[in-house]
Structures are given as C-alpha cells and as structure tokens.
Amino acid sequence: MVSRNEFIEALNKGRVLLYRCDKCSNIQLATVEFCSRCGSNNLTVVESDGRGRVLTYTILHVPPEGFEGYSPYGWAVIRLDDGINISAFIDIKRVEELPILSKVKITGYDERGIVASIDN
Amino acid sequence: MNKVCVIGTGSTKYGKLNESIVELAISAAEDAINTANITPNDIQYSIISNVFGVADKQVHLSPVITTNLGIPHVPGLTVESACGSGSIALREGYANVAAGFYDVVLVVGVEKVTHTGTARSTTLFSYCSDFFYEGGSGVTFPGLFASMARAYMHKYEANEEDLALVAVKNHENGMLNPKAHVRKRISVEDVLRSPPVASPLKLLDCCPFSDGASAVILASEEFAKKSGADYIEIIGSGRGASPATLQGRDDVTTIPSTRAAAQQAFKQARIEPKDIDFAEVHDCFTIAEIVDIEDLGFFEKGEGVNAVREGITRLDGELPINPSGGLKSKGHPIGATGVGQVVEVYEQLLGRAGARQVKNAEIALTHNFGATGASCAVHIFRRV
Numbered sequence: 001m002v003s004r005n006e007f008i009e010a011l012n013k014g015r016v017l018l019y020r021c022d023k024c025s026n027i028q029l030a031t032v033e034f035c036s037r038c039g040s041n042n043l044t045v046v047e048s049d050g051r052g053r054v055l056t057y058t059i060l061h062v063p064p065e066g067f068e069g070y071s072p073y074g075w076a077v078i079r080l081d082d083g084i085n086i087s088a089f090i091d092i093k094r095v096e097e098l099p100i101l102s103k104v105k106i107t108g109y110d111e112r113g114i115v116a117s118i119d120n
Numbered sequence: 121m122n123k124v125c126v127i128g129t130g131s132t133k134y135g136k137l138n139e140s141i142v143e144l145a146i147s148a149a150e151d152a153i154n155t156a157n158i159t160p161n162d163i164q165y166s167i168i169s170n171v172f173g174v175a176d177k178q179v180h181l182s183p184v185i186t187t188n189l190g191i192p193h194v195p196g197l198t199v200e201s202a203c204g205s206g207s208i209a210l211r212e213g214y215a216n217v218a219a220g221f222y223d224v225v226l227v228v229g230v231e232k233v234t235h236t237g238t239a240r241s242t243t244l245f246s247y248c249s250d251f252f253y254e255g256g257s258g259v260t261f262p263g264l265f266a267s268m269a270r271a272y273m274h275k276y277e278a279n280e281e282d283l284a285l286v287a288v289k290n291h292e293n294g295m296l297n298p299k300a301h302v303r304k305r306i307s308v309e310d311v312l313r314s315p316p317v318a319s320p321l322k323l324l325d326c327c328p329f330s331d332g333a334s335a336v337i338l339a340s341e342e343f344a345k346k347s348g349a350d351y352i353e354i355i356g357s358g359r360g361a362s363p364a365t366l367q368g369r370d371d372v373t374t375i376p377s378t379r380a381a382a383q384q385a386f387k388q389a390r391i392e393p394k395d396i397d398f399a400e401v402h403d404c405f406t407i408a409e410i411v412d413i414e415d416l417g418f419f420e421k422g423e424g425v426n427a428v429r430e431g432i433t434r435l436d437g438e439l440p441i442n443p444s445g446g447l448k449s450k451g452h453p454i455g456a457t458g459v460g461q462v463v464e465v466y467e468q469l470l471g472r473a474g475a476r477q478v479k480n481a482e483i484a485l486t487h488n489f490g491a492t493g494a495s496c497a498v499h500i501f502r503r504v
Contacts, residue, residue, distance in 0.1 A: 004252075031252070056274070056372060058266035059319040060258060064243040067258045075259040077267060077367050085367035089257040095319055100274055113257030 002030040002045060011109035016050050016086060019043035027084055050106030051119060052080035057090070057098055070112065078104055078116060088116035121218040123341035125351040126501070128156025129463040134301040134332035134451030141176040141232035145185050148333035148456075149228050153189075156337040157349040160189045163337070164222040166196030169209035169229035170455035172244055173198070176232040185228060196226075202248035203404060204490030205229060206334070206458020207497035213338045214357050214499070223343045229460065230333035231453035241329045245454075248491045250364040259318075262326050262405065264492050266318035267366060269407035272373045273320070276422035280320055283406035284311035285428045287324050290403060290442050293435055294449025296476035301330045301451030311406075325406040330451030334460035352469045355483075356391075356500035358384030364494045375493030378415035382487070385498040386417070391483065393417035396500070398440040398468065398478045399485040400461035403447050413441060416487055416498070435476060443468065443476050458488035458497070469503040 002017050007030055010017045017030035022044055026037040034041055057076035060067070067073065074090040076098065089112040092098050098118070105119040130151025132144050139147070145168065153160055168181040178184060182196030199209040206229035213225040233241050246255035249264060259267075272278060288308055294300035306324060314323035344351040360380030366372045386392060393416060401416065403409035410424040418439060419427050427433055433441035444450045444464040447457060465484045467473045482503045489496035 056267045056271040056366075058259070058263045058270065058321075059316075060260060060263050061316045061318060062238070062242060062260065062262065063258060064246045064255065064260050065239055066243075068239075070258070073258060075254075075257060075263055075267070077372065087253050087257060087259070087365065087367045100270070114253065115257075 001033060007031060008109045010047065011106060011114055014050050014105065014107050016048040016080060016106055018046050018048055018082060018084060020046050027082060029084060029086065048080050048082045048084070050080065052078045052104060054098055054100055054102045054104055055079050055085065056100060059092065059095060066111065074098060076104065076116060086114065088114040090116045122220055124214050124217045124354045125339050125341055125344040126336050126354065126462060126466050127339045127344050127347055127349045127351040128152045128337040129335065129466045130155060131299060131334040131460055131463045132332050133299045134330045134453055136234040137331040141173055141178050141230055142184055142188060144232060144331065144333035145181065145228050145230040146188050148230070148335040149185065149189055149226060152226070152335035152337050157347055158224065158337065160191045162224045163191060163194055163226045165216055165225045166194050167209045167213050167225060167227045168196060168198045169205040169227065169459060170198055170231060171200050171202060171205055172231065172233050175236050175244065201495045202490030203452065203454045204458060204488050204495045204497060205455045206460065207486060207488035207499065208458065208495060210336070210458060210462060210499060211357055211359060211497045214354055217338050217340055223340045225338045226335065227338060227459055228333060228335040229456035229458060231455040232331045234329050234331050238329065253365050253367060262321050263318035264366060265405040265407055266321040268372050268411065268492070269320055272407060272411065275373055276425065278425040280312060281308055282425045282428060283325055283410070284308040286403065286406040286409045287311050287448055289434055290446040290448040293443055293476055294445025296474070297445045297450055300445045300449050301328055302449050321405055327404050327447040327452040330453045332451060332453035332456045334456045334463050336459055336462050350470050351504060352466055353502045353504050354499055355502045356385035356389030358382060358388070358498045360496040362493045364491070366492055373411065374421065375411060375415050375489065375496070377489060377493045377496035378412060378487060381496045381498035382416045385500050389500045391500070395483055396439070396485045397481045397483050398443055399487060400444060400464050401441055401487040402489050403442060404452060406448070409441065409446065412487060416485070435478070440478050443473065443478050461486040461488060465501050469501060
C-alpha cells in the first residue's frame with residue numbers, strides 16, 4: 001500500500017503514483033486500494049510523469065481559508081496522458097489563460113495542495 | 121414491507137437565524153408532532169440529519185432533542201451525508217418503518233452555521249468534498265459546480281443566461297413561500313451582473329448559506345389510519361452513490377447517484393418520470409437543477425436547458441420544479457434541506473401550499489444529494 005506521504009513525495013517530484021492491477025491491468029490512482037474493475041488487492045505501483053490535458057476548470061474568486069493570498073486562482077480536473085484523472089490548483093487568473101484541453105503538468109504539493117502548471 | 125406514510129410535518133423559516141441548533145430542531149419537531157395529531161410518546165425512534173453541529177457546539181443531537189421533547193427514553197442517531205443528509209435520514213426512517221422495526225419515527229433535519237461567517241462556512245463546507253483531491257487544493261463547492269457548469273456548457277449548447285433562468289424562476293417561487301430565506305425578485309441581468317464566485321458561476325447562481333430545521337413524522341399505514349391525521353404515502357425510495365470526486369467520473373455533466381436512486385424509486389413505485397406532477401430537486405447551484413432534471417429522467421441529456429428556456433419547469437408549467445423556491449431561494453441549511461423538501465411535498469399534496477399551490481398534484485418526487493452527488497436519495501410520494 002502506498003502511504004499518503006509516499007504519494008505526496010512523488011507529487012513533489014512532479015510524479016503521480018498509480019496502481020496497475022496484476023489481474024486485469026486496470027490503472028487507477030495509488031490511493032485506491034482495490035482494483036475498481038475486478039476487486040483484486042494485488043496492485044503494482046507505476047509512475048505517471050504527471051502530464052495531461054485540462055478536462056474542465058474554474059477560477060475561484062471567493063477562496064476558502066488559507067487561499068486568500070492566491071485569489072483569484074484556478075482549479076482544474078486533468079486527464080493524465082495515462083488515462084487517469086486528477087485535480088489540482090493552477091496559478092491562473094483569467095479564463096482565457098486555460099482553454100479546455102490545454103496541456104498541463106503536475107508540478108508539486110504544498111500549502112496549495114496538489115499543484116499543476118501550464119505545460120508548454 | 122409495510123407501507124410508510126408521512127403523517128405530519130413542520131419547519132422553521134430558513135435564513136440567518138438567531139436560535140440555537142437545538143431550539144431550531146425542537147421548533148420544527150413541535151410543529152410536526154402537532155400536525156400529526158400525536159403526542160411525543162407515540163414516537164419510537166428519532167433520526168436527526170445534521171452536518172456541522174460542531175459549529176454550534178452540539179453533536180450527539182438525538183438525545184438532546186428527545187430529552188427536550190420530553191421523551192428521553194427514545195433511541196436515535198444522527199445521519200451525516202453532507203447536503204444529502206436530509207433525504208438519506210428520511211430513507212433510514214422509511215426503511216425502519218417498512219421493515220416493521222418501528223411504527224412511528226421522527227426525522228428532524230437541522231443546520232446552524234451562518235454565525236461562522238462566509239469564509240469559515242465556505243471552508244467547512246469544502247470538507248464535504250474529497251478533501252485531499254479537491255478542497256485541499258483550494259476548490260470550494262461553488263468551484264466544483266462551476267467546473268461542472270463549464271463542462272456542461274462546453275458539451276451542450278448552453279450559456280450563462282440559461283443558468284440564470286433557473287435562478288429567476290426559483291426566486292419567483294420563493295416570493296410565494298413565507299418561510300423562504302431569500303425573497304427577492306431578480307432578473308437574468310441581475311444574475312449576470314452579480315459578483316463572480318467561481319467562474320462561470322456568480323453570486324446569484326449560488327444558493328445561500330442558511331440556518332433552519334424541518335421535521336417529519338413517518339408512520340406505518342396502520343398507525344396513520346388510526347391517528348386520524350391527514351397523510352400522504354411514500355411509494356418509492358431509492359439510493360445512489362457516485363465517485364466522491366469529480367475527477368473520478370467519466371462525464372462530469374451527469375451525476376450517477378441521481379440516475380441510480382431515481383431508477384430504484386420509479387421501479388418500486390411502478391411509475392415513470394412522466395407520471396410525476398412536480399418535483400423538489402437539489403439546486404444547490406443553477407447548473408445543478410439543469411443536470412438534475414436530466415438525470416432524473418424528465419428530459420434527455422443536454423435538453424434540460426430547453427425545458428427551462430421554454431418555461432416547462434415554471435410553477436405554471438407542465439412540470440413545476442422546485443415550487444418551494446428550491447435551495448436557491450428557499451435556502452439550504454444543509455442538514456435540513458432534504459427533509460424540508462418532504463414538508464413542501466406534504467403541503468402541496470394536501471392542498472395547503474397557498475399561493476404556490478401546484479394544481480391537481482397527485483404524485484411528487486424529492487431529490488437530494490450530498491457534495492457533488494457522491495450520495496443521493498430520491499423519494500416518490502402519492503396523495504392518498
């Protein structure tokens with residue numbers, strides 16, 4: 001089992017840890033402990049390079065506590081090239097900066113949570 | 121399984137209220153007990169629906185409420201399922217009566233959070249998301265539904281004016297509801313000009329933070345008949361679940377838990393969406409009402425906007441949606457909302473809804489979900 005800390009350490013290196021099911025080869029985030037397709041508990045860790053495209057996003061203007069200093073900022077749902085989705089804080093201020101399907105990359109984890117950047 | 125009936129209901133106003141969480145709950149329960157023409161001693165089980173009792177320094181609510189109703193010997197529990205707590209508490213009450221464990225169950229939904237202020241409430245509510253992937257990266261509930269709205273507008277032909285029509289309609293209905301939190305007529309222009317909260321959603325696309333409590337008394341049909349109270353019957357009950365995150369879904373423009381819960385409820389009731397006369401659905405944000413009416417089977421995917429544009433879901437339309445004013449105008453005390461929907465249905469089906477009465481209403485549906493729809497319950501009611 002990948003611990004939360006291991007998952008975060010990988011994010012800090014711009015990597016997303018995934019599981020590949022030994023039984024059916026299904027890929028999922030390494031926070032899901034049984035294969036969501038076949039239920040197997042035998043999962044192998046694989047690494048994603050955190051690259052993907054924006055599926056959808058928003059720009060927050062009314063932030064929760066702790067995020068006031070960043071406002072406005074973006075939050076996006078991202079389809080990694082590996083076919084798995086993840087979500088992340090993204091430092092953009094205006095809608096035009098991030099059309100749907102823009103290329104992005106996971107770059108780290110800090111007080112802003114999971115962080116992604118535009119990938120040029 | 122026994123037939124289950126709603127024999128009485130009660131509700132406080134929803135709004136920024138001064139009363140404590142316990143006072144609110146007691147007030148709603150008192151009205152429900154009196155409407156049901158019972159005394160508290162008839163109650164055998166107490167289900168409280170609440171999320172943030174901590175904000176008013178009170179958890180373990182059931183014993184405190186039953187004690188203050190004079191029935192401290194009645195066992196109970198608190199159900200927490202984010203904004204879906206109310207309908208899910210109702211479902212638990214329904215299941216207990218249907219299975220014959222209890223003949224009379226009190227269900228009280230309550231929330232008291234406005235005193236914490238917008239920033240704190242926004243933060244607390246973000247804990248209802250999958251925090252590691254969502255709230256923890258700075259997204260709020262408006263942000264999650266804004267992401268859903270962006271995806272919907274990208275996939276289907278819809279724009280911000282369409283979303284605004286939902287808010288305008290629900291505010292019109294709320295003007296006819298003396299207990300609504302926000303009683304203010306608004307225009308599409310007002311919505312479009314309101315301050316951005318999370319793009320593309322603006323302030324008037326969002327339901328308010330509200331305090332309030334609603335209560336219902338559930339009873340077996342046998343008890344209902346003997347009580348002499350006016351009652352309505354629950355003819356369908358369904359549960360559903362979706363991935364906790366938006367990222368976990370193949371398509372963020374649909375909420376799988378709604379579809380599952382609705383299918384179960386319709387199957388049990390042996391009716392179809394076209395048989396529903398009106399519905400109270402979960403419009404935490406304008407986009408949610410559009411997605412809900414599609415997921416419930418009233419309209420095809422992508423067609424919900426047309427229904428709103430054509431006025432089909434207005435109070436005077438073919439299928440009134442949210443005659444109470446919905447979460448948008450009636451308010452959204454998150455623990456109370458799902459129970460409050462049943463109060464509206466009860467009043468409507470018994471012809472007591474006053475200026476917002478839906479004519480010839482026989483069969484109604486309530487739909488309520490938690491977070492971005494990770495949990496959901498749908499119930500169908502029939503006039504007896």
